[in-house]
Amino acid sequence: MANTTDATITSNNKEQQVAKKSESLWSDMWYALRQNRPAMISLGVICLLAIIAIVTTIWPEVLPYNPYKQNMPQSFQPPSAEHWFGTDQQGRDLFSRVLIGTRISLTVGFSAVAISLSVGVTLGAIAGYKGGKFDTIIMRCMDIMLSVPSILLAIAFMAALGRGIDKAIIAIGLVSIPEYARIVRSQVLAVKANDYVAAARVIGDGNLRIIFRHILPNVLPSIIVRATLGISSAILDAAALGFLGLGVQPPEAEWGDMLGRGRNYIFSAPYAMLFPGLAITITVLAFNLLGDGIRDALDPKARKR
Amino acid sequence: MLKYVVKRLLQAIPVLIGLSIVVFLLMRVFSADPAPVVLGEHATREAMDAWRDAYGLNDPIWKQYIDFLWGALQGNLGESYYTHASVTDELMARFPATVELALVAITIASLVGITLGVFAAVNKNTAIDGVSMVLSLIGVSMPIFWLGVLLIILFAGILHVLPSGGRIDPLMQPRGGTGLFLIDTLAKGDTKAFVDALRHIILPAAALSMYSMAIITRMTRSSMLDTLNEDYVRTARAKGLRKRVVTTHHALRNAMLPVSTVIGLQLGSLLGGAMLTETVFAWPGIGKYIVECILKSDFPVVQGAVLLIGVIFVTINLIVDLIYVWLDPRIKYSKEEG
Numbered sequence: 075m076a077n078t079t080d081a082t083i084t085s086n087n088k089e090q091q092v093a094k095k096s097e098s099l100w101s102d103m104w105y106a107l108r109q110n111r112p113a114m115i116s117l118g119v120i121c122l123l124a125i126i127a128i129v130t131t132i133w134p135e136v137l138p139y140n141p142y143k144q145n146m147p148q149s150f151q152p153p154s155a156e157h158w159f160g161t162d163q164q165g166r167d168l169f170s171r172v173l174i175g176t177r178i179s180l181t182v183g184f185s186a187v188a189i190s191l192s193v194g195v196t197l198g199a200i201a202g203y204k205g206g207k208f209d210t211i212i213m214r215c216m217d218i219m220l221s222v223p224s225i226l227l228a229i230a231f232m233a234a235l236g237r238g239i240d241k242a243i244i245a246i247g248l249v250s251i252p253e254y255a256r257i258v259r260s261q262v263l264a265v266k267a268n269d270y271v272a273a274a275r276v277i278g279d280g281n282l283r284i285i286f287r288h289i290l291p292n293v294l295p296s297i298i299v300r301a302t303l304g305i306s307s308a309i310l311d312a313a314a315l316g317f318l319g320l321g322v323q324p325p326e327a328e329w330g331d332m333l334g335r336g337r338n339y340i341f342s343a344p345y346a347m348l349f350p351g352l353a354i355t356i357t358v359l360a361f362n363l364l365g366d367g368i369r370d371a372l373d374p375k376a377r378k379r
Numbered sequence: 380m381l382k383y384v385v386k387r388l389l390q391a392i393p394v395l396i397g398l399s400i401v402v403f404l405l406m407r408v409f410s411a412d413p414a415p416v417v418l419g420e421h422a423t424r425e426a427m428d429a430w431r432d433a434y435g436l437n438d439p440i441w442k443q444y445i446d447f448l449w450g451a452l453q454g455n456l457g458e459s460y461y462t463h464a465s466v467t468d469e470l471m472a473r474f475p476a477t478v479e480l481a482l483v484a485i486t487i488a489s490l491v492g493i494t495l496g497v498f499a500a501v502n503k504n505t506a507i508d509g510v511s512m513v514l515s516l517i518g519v520s521m522p523i524f525w526l527g528v529l530l531i532i533l534f535a536g537i538l539h540v541l542p543s544g545g546r547i548d549p550l551m552q553p554r555g556g557t558g559l560f561l562i563d564t565l566a567k568g569d570t571k572a573f574v575d576a577l578r579h580i581i582l583p584a585a586a587l588s589m590y591s592m593a594i595i596t597r598m599t600r601s602s603m604l605d606t607l608n609e610d611y612v613r614t615a616r617a618k619g620l621r622k623r624v625v626t627t628h629h630a631l632r633n634a635m636l637p638v639s640t641v642i643g644l645q646l647g648s649l650l651g652g653a654m655l656t657e658t659v660f661a662w663p664g665i666g667k668y669i670v671e672c673i674l675k676s677d678f679p680v681v682q683g684a685v686l687l688i689g690v691i692f693v694t695i696n697l698i699v700d701l702i703y704v705w706l707d708p709r710i711k712y713s714k715e716e717g
Contacts, residue, residue: 214393214394215397217394218394218397218398218401219401221394221395221397221398221689221692221693222398222651222685222688222689222692223648223651223688223692225654225655226651226654226669226685226688227685229654229669229670229673230402230405230406230673230681230685231405232673233405233406233410233673233676233681234406234409234410235409236411306520310520310522313522314522314524314655317522317524317655318654318655318658318670318674319674333522333524333525333528337528337659340528340531340532341536344532344536347525347528347529347532348529351521351522351525351528351529354521354522354525355517355520355521355522358519358520358521358522359516359517359520362516362519362520363516366516
């Protein structure tokens with residue numbers, strides 16, 4: 075008898091645990107994400123990059139060399155024990171420059187997404203929720219931005235605004251707004267048709283409350299996935315602007331800019347092109363894998379595959 | 380159908396007018412004065428003023444825009460600040476190079492992408508699937524210009540088997556014709572020139588195709604996985620058809636619908652977005668030209684080129700939509716799409 079009771083208690087405990095686990099979308103997602111090894115490795119890589127960015131910013135002495143200091147006699151040293159990644163045309167240590175460049179790339183990635191996310195979600199929510207004239211005007215504006223490839227628009231913005239990392243963030247953030255607005259609008263349209271939204275309205279909830287309490291939480295998963303993948307495309311776009319000479323002001327170290335400068339010495343110093351490119355690819359890959367992982371974790375249908 | 384086409388065309392007009400306004404504002408209002416850049420820092424104030432007068436830059440901004448729009452409607456996009464050549468002519472001279480590169484790239488991307496995607500889906504969760512997914516992930520994560528540089532270092536710098544840039548040996552360049560060198564050289568029966576053009580286009584096309592290839596692979600795989608789970612595929616297998624027949628005739632055919640849309644959209648962005656690849660490989664197309672002109676503040680060219688690319692982009696998207704409707708009769712074209 076006692077045994078049976080014990081067994082019942084244990085099974086009850088287990089049920090409670092299971093119930094607790096599936097309490098929220100987030101714990102559910104985290105649980106599924108933890109099973110996804112590539113995504114977890116990517117998360118680790120991103121944390122490592124973030125640590126590198128923070129540490130090199132507040133404590134630049136950890137870098138083996140001053141990343142901005144020219145040292146002409148040391149120009150174009152191939153990789154060695156002294157200079158792991160070699161030196162560039164001005165004799166600056168590439169390892170130090172690649173490390174300090176992490177900060178700019180991550181800053182651009184996160185800040186640009188913050189811009190496009192906040193503006194895009196607001197516009198998309200208004201368009202989807204209000205409908206009518208608002209919808210037409212907002213979405214036609216989005217169509218205008220989508221009528222040319224986003225990188226071309228970003229380049230045109232940079233041409234007008236001038237160089238600088240702040241301007242690159244604005245340009246990249248602006249050109250990605252339509253993607254978020256479109257996703258949010260279509261999701262809002264779908265969610266809006268649900269009975270619980272009608273119910274909320276019946277009991278007298280205002281528009282803002284309905285949007286924030288009932289609609290946006292349902293739209294959140296797809297926004298998070300989009301934003302994670304958005305960071306990777308923002309980093310790629312920033313690198314492209316830097317490569318074309320439209321990014322940072324010298325002597326700032328930015329991966330794309332380093333590639334652009336190394337291009338003139340492509341055959342004599344190929345290593346100058348290798349490591350910054352590798353850094354971009356690893357960072358972008360990590361955000362892509364994490365974004366894919368989050369999407370799978372949030373979408374049970376995809377998870378089964 | 381005709382009604383739908385007309386409606387879509389009418390919808391495209393305000394979008395393109397909007398684009399022209401955005402580009403115009405960016406280039407004429409928010410940009411710094413081009414006069415000192417074009418004439419040099421040491422030009423006198425009078426010279427700069429005279430120069431601005433000649434290009435109508437002293438007119439009120441609305442008049443400048445109306446002039447620009449009126450010209451654009453007649454196919455006149457103004458003239459370059461530097462060469463004084465007609466922007467329309469300059470763009471048209473470079474357009475075939477961009478088209479040729481985009482077409483070769485999209486062909487590579489589609490062939491490789493669909494093959495990889497089908498193999499990945501059929502052999503789901505095996506090594507083949509893994510490899511193709513890793514390839515497509517790297518494809519979307521690698522900066523195209525970096526891949527281009529790596530290809531140049533390897534094939535031109537180390538192996539010395541392919542040229543590092545350019546479109547064809549200038550001595551072999553075909554005159555007249557379509558402007559697509561691969562076709563023109565073949566039409567003239569000039570095999571040597573054809574091979575030379577082919578050798579020049581391989582690396583840029585490979586680099587440019589990488590991103591689209593990755594997207595097409597992923598799309599084909601997920602679309603194939605959907606159709607492979609359909610009842611008609613199981614029925615086809617149950618009635619004893621061979622796996623290969625079912626895969627190609629039943630599953631792939633139906634899976635191609637979303638894939639064809641992706642291919643169309645990718646072609647649109649390749650036509651307008653090859654700025655980086657063209658710059659890396661010194662490919663004399665529109666993309667490289669835009670970058671050069673942006674760097675030296677040649678705004679009429681940038682304005683015209685962005686507008687031209689917008690027209691191409693919108694047109695291709697429209698064609699893709701129409702093909703989609705045509706391929707899938709279940710979609711009603713009267714339906715309002717988001």
